[in-house]
Amino acid sequence: MSRILRVAAAQSGPIQRAESRQAVVARLIEMLDRAAEKKCDLVVFTELALTTFFPRWYMTDQAEVDAWFERDMPSLATRPLFERAQKHGIAFKLGYAELTPDGHRFNTAILVGRDGKLLGKYRKVHLPGHGEFDPARSFQHLEKRYFEPGDIGFPVWRAMGGVIGMCICNDRRWPETWRMLGLQGVELVALGFNTPSVNSQKADEGPAQRAFQHRLSMQAGAYQNATWAVAVAKCGVEDGHPLMGGTMIVDPNGEIVAEAQTEDDELVMWDCDLDATRFGKETVFDFARHRRIEHYGRITSQTAATPPDK
Ligand code: ING
Numbered sequence: 001m002s003r004i005l006r007v008a009a010a011q012s013g014p015i016q017r018a019e020s021r022q023a024v025v026a027r028l029i030e031m032l033d034r035a036a037e038k039k040c041d042l043v044v045f046t047e048l049a050l051t052t053f054f055p056r057w058y059m060t061d062q063a064e065v066d067a068w069f070e071r072d073m074p075s076l077a078t079r080p081l082f083e084r085a086q087k088h089g090i091a092f093k094l095g096y097a098e099l100t101p102d103g104h105r106f107n108t109a110i111l112v113g114r115d116g117k118l119l120g121k122y123r124k125v126h127l128p129g130h131g132e133f134d135p136a137r138s139f140q141h142l143e144k145r146y147f148e149p150g151d152i153g154f155p156v157w158r159a160m161g162g163v164i165g166m167c168i169c170n171d172r173r174w175p176e177t178w179r180m181l182g183l184q185g186v187e188l189v190a191l192g193f194n195t196p197s198v199n200s201q202k203a204d205e206g207p208a209q210r211a212f213q214h215r216l217s218m219q220a221g222a223y224q225n226a227t228w229a230v231a232v233a234k235c236g237v238e239d240g241h242p243l244m245g246g247t248m249i250v251d252p253n254g255e256i257v258a259e260a261q262t263e264d265d266e267l268v269m270w271d272c273d274l275d276a277t278r279f280g281k282e283t284v285f286d287f288a289r290h291r292r293i294e295h296y297g298r299i300t301s302q303t304a305a306t307p308p309d310k
Pocket of ligand 1: 128
């Protein structure tokens, strides 16, 4: 009997700086309700789904920074989302800015089961951008200022009849992310992203190239690890800053099977047959038969590239 997971990628349109958590959560609940009408099993929300993409703003006052973070999860504002999901019996993935009780700040994603209980947590490992104001950039991308690199590695969880993993945005550009999940037998990777439509350091890199790089990363990651991949955008123009769309569901052969058509709140749904991961895992990407780890030492023994002297 095949293991079908009906997945909804719940793309968020723009969230303006002035928008309240309550207003945003109401938008997420509206998409959750629509997913429930379609009998979805899992709803994947985006990265930093509760707020505008605040790392674009240079802030020096810690209280101002921390206003973008959640100290509790569920928090007062997000409890209605948890309760509605539990009422529907739907699992969900939610991205948000996490401020821990001992004062650590992460770009975090959680997986919540059909019973409303926390199943798993992931903290973004690959933080893009920079830590100080950079006048050379057309806009800022201060994730290295506001977040610490994730400290829980790349876990997977047995849930909803399969092996589920998560990553966040820039993580998808790094093959290490996908392979760490692939080496644990992942069958579906859920991720959110907030990707500026243009390159702040390269004016001629616009939406077309950004979309190409996004698809390339998603399709390669899924194919090379024989896994489903669900990428959910926050997109549209936030206070004058365009974020690209590209919410999509990719099958274990690397084919894009469903894609968003707008840059607004939009559901993209697909019946993901988790058994469709078997063929790739048992043939071309049968890691046990084909990988040669005796030759891979550099991947974990060095950080920067070291070209030969001559
Ligand atoms: N955003 C972007 C992303 O990785 C980026 C940053 C864009 C890095 C393009 C490199 C190239 O999609 C986040 N939030 O990581």
